[in-house]
Amino acid sequence: MRDNDLMYKREYIRPMMTPQHVYVFRFGKHRLNNRVIIRYSHTWTGRLKINEIDVRLHHQHHPRIFLTESDLIDYLKHHMEKEKKKRAREEENHHVDDDE
Numbered sequence: 754m755r756d757n758d759l760m761y762k763r764e765y766i767r768p769m770m771t772p773q774h775v776y777v778f779r780f781g782k783h784r785l786n787n788r789v790i791i792r793y794s795h796t797w798t799g800r801l802k803i804n805e806i807d808v809r810l811h812h813q814h815h816p817r818i819f820l821t822e823s824d825l826i827d828y829l830k831h832h833m834e835k836e837k838k839k840r841a842r843e844e845e846n847h848h849v850d851d852d853e
Contacts, residue, residue, distance in 0.1 A: 760785060773804060786812060 761780035773794050779785040790807040806825050807816040819825040
């Protein structure tokens with residue numbers, strides 16, 4: 754994260770009344786406006802079991818909720834492709850405005 758000039762902050766929250774653990778990861782380029790919340794528990798054998806992954810990127814009003822890590826990775830790949838196309842379109846429009 755630091756290699757890409759991203760700031761981040763990690764927090765671990767253990768609610769008192771439930772066996773579920775919560776890990777919060779905030780990150781961003783200039784502000785910590787992106788958030789990943791992982792809710793997990795332990796199985797009777799001691800292994801970690803991810804119950805839910807919430808992702809909120811760039812001031813989204815409703816978090817995206819995933820049940821598995823592979824669903825999250827697929828979403829992030831798709832989101833990054835959309836962002837690249839959007840930036841390319843904005844740069845193209847910016848260059849057209851400069852030429853006029």
